[in-house]
Amino acid sequence: MARAATATASCAPRLLRAALLLLLLVAATRRAAGAPVVSELRCQCLQTVQGIHFKNIQSVKVTPAGSHCAQTEVIATLKNGQEVCLNPEAPMVKKMIEKMLNKGSSD
Template sequence: MMMMQKPLLLLAALTLCCCITSLHAYRKRGCHCIQTTHNQVPRKCIRKIEVIPVSGQCRQTEILITRRNGHRVCVDPEEKWVLELLTKLYSENETSSRTNVSTNASSKLDA
């Protein structure tokens, strides 16, 4: 019985060490948005919109807008203009392509 406990204990210790080192290998990303803007971004200036849902890294929904000039801004997902823009883009996307929007890690819409 004692002979069987030593290998099991060693196996458990090695498994624990592997798990701990793999946790340190992953970078903690946290939230993408440190601060958000309330200012409306004109639709003609928007190249892409990313909706990042709540996850283990961030406890809030984030909306990143990539402007045509390449600059990225985070907008407040509670703003009325943001909700209206997303609703309009989703309905346009649904009627024009009739395809599902991918929601694996984030939803992306081309404006």
């Protein structure tokens, strides 16, 4: 009987580790599937485009440079749901941001 109790006691840490690992994997999978862009602690835009026609843009999100990323990021959500990183230095993108800021200040 003592031998069975010892065997059960030695399996408990393994089961606890396995359960913890499983919990972490499930949490990581859920986070990857629906994680908001903002919570990332790194740059989101690895490549940028110079511009997209205004008619195709549904919304624009501007993330200023910070500890997560050394550059300002401009992410446009298109009407088809696709997200595109725009070059914040492109003249068209600068005009778009300026219009957004002016529109927000006139409300």
